[in-house]
Amino acid sequence: MEEVVGYSYRLRPGRDAESALFQEWHRCRFLWNEAVHQYKSGRKPTFSTLSKLLTSARARCQWLREGSQVAQQQMLRTFALALDHSFTAKNRRGRPKRKARKTAHPSLEYTKRGSSIRDRRLILAKGLSIPVVWSRELPSEPTSVRVTHDSLGHWYATFIVRRTVEPLPSTGAGIGIDWGVTCTATTTDPAFDLPHLGHRSRCAAELARAQRKMARRRRGKMGPQSRGFQRAAHQVAKLNKRAARQTRHESRVWAKKVVSKHDLIAVEDFRPGFLAKSTMARKAADAAIGAAKNELIDRGMRAGRKVVVVQPAYTTMTCSSCFARAKQQLGLGERTFQCRECGYMSGRDRNAARVVLAVAERGHTRVDDVSQSDHLLRADGAVAV
Numbered sequence: 001m002e003e004v005v006g007y008s009y010r011l012r013p014g015r016d017a018e019s020a021l022f023q024e025w026h027r028c029r030f031l032w033n034e035a036v037h038q039y040k041s042g043r044k045p046t047f048s049t050l051s052k053l054l055t056s057a058r059a060r061c062q063w064l065r066e067g068s069q070v071a072q073q074q075m076l077r078t079f080a081l082a083l084d085h086s087f088t089a090k091n092r093r094g095r096p097k098r099k100a101r102k103t104a105h106p107s108l109e110y111t112k113r114g115s116s117i118r119d120r121r122l123i124l125a126k127g128l129s130i131p132v133v134w135s136r137e138l139p140s141e142p143t144s145v146r147v148t149h150d151s152l153g154h155w156y157a158t159f160i161v162r163r164t165v166e167p168l169p170s171t172g173a174g175i176g177i178d179w180g181v182t183c184t185a186t187t188t189d190p191a192f193d194l195p196h197l198g199h200r201s202r203c204a205a206e207l208a209r210a211q212r213k214m215a216r217r218r219r220g221k222m223g224p225q226s227r228g229f230q231r232a233a234h235q236v237a238k239l240n241k242r243a244a245r246q247t248r249h250e251s252r253v254w255a256k257k258v259v260s261k262h263d264l265i266a267v268e269d270f271r272p273g274f275l276a277k278s279t280m281a282r283k284a285a286d287a288a289i290g291a292a293k294n295e296l297i298d299r300g301m302r303a304g305r306k307v308v309v310v311q312p313a314y315t316t317m318t319c320s321s322c323f324a325r326a327k328q329q330l331g332l333g334e335r336t337f338q339c340r341e342c343g344y345m346s347g348r349d350r351n352a353a354r355v356v357l358a359v360a361e362r363g364h365t366r367v368d369d370v371s372q373s374d375h376l377l378r379a380d381g382a383v384a385v
């Protein structure tokens with residue numbers, strides 16, 4: 001089996017190379033904004049029309065010719081894809097927007113035609129040569145590379161490569177997962193729980209402090225911001241990045257463990273923003289859940305596991321043993337679930353995880369779809385309804 005993945009590395013461009021990258025970015029950004037202008041004035045530009053426009057624009061404009069044609073074409077291709085996607089998507093929020101000079105982060109894509117690796121350096125079109133920090137080896141020759149610049153001023157290259165994967169052995173086991181604030185993931189098997197670690201909340205507290213500092217130093221809309229503000233903003237970006245990295249690392253390790261041991265993975269659906277309207281610590285918990293869920297679904301699908309996303313309605317109110325539903329929702333403070341019908345008692349989140357798994361095992365995605373008789377019949381091993 002083969003899969004397509006991205007391998008990222010830090011880049012260390014010199015001063016000349018960096019300014020050349022920025023120049024390249026401004027040309028691409030200009031083209032992107034032109035394309036946005038096109039669709040705003042009533043046309044829906046496709047990649048082929050944009051490509052033709054690019055050819056004629058390059059013939060006329062010296063400034064555009066100084067840049068790489070590959071990068072410019074890829075920018076327009078990305079635009080056309082984003083526009084197409086926004087038309088097929090249900091909401092219109094995803095329409096491509098103008099990229100402002102001050103706020104948009106540079107992102108350039110080169111295909112094999114515009115990039116290569118020579119003497120362990122990344123060589124880009126127009127003679128750009130950039131040292132790469134090879135933190136690990138590439139598994140195969142890359143088909144394309146995306147060069148990005150983040151809010152901390154660091155440059156990265158993400159190489160798109162194919163790699164072979166060994167199919168995971170079948171285990172016959174299933175797992176149910178419920179998301180929460182105190183414990184990011186509670187599963188049907190306590191050995192696979194993902195606790196919300198202390199250093200994450202410490203990180204959140206640090207971040208909240210840095211954000212207050214930034215707010216104190218803000219000058220409003222009058223004039224440029226002070227040095228002090230910029231330093232504080234940099235600190236915030238740094239902490240944000242560190243937190244995101246930690247979260248990503250932990251969810252990767254966890255997801256790998258879960259996927260390797262289970263054939264059926266049933267996850268409660270989770271919509272971020274539900275908890276995010278409160279403190280920094282809550283937001284961190286929210287982010288941790290989002291990252292863990294995405295990582296798990298992604299890895300599960302790639303490994304060919306059965307991944308079922310179960311709607312969260314009633315998962316905490318339903319008994320995982322007899323499927324009777326409690327009359328009232330459990331308060332957030334109540335940590336144990338006790339069934340009035342059969343007397344089953346367990347931790348609130350553990351019960352929810354078991355419900356999620358039970359729903360998926362019966363081939364459904366909503367608690368409502370599982371009737372009590374259906375549940376009992378299958379639990380007894382009798383013929384399914």
Ligand SMILES: [Zn+2]
Nearest residue numbers: 319322339342
């Ligand atoms: Zn019960």
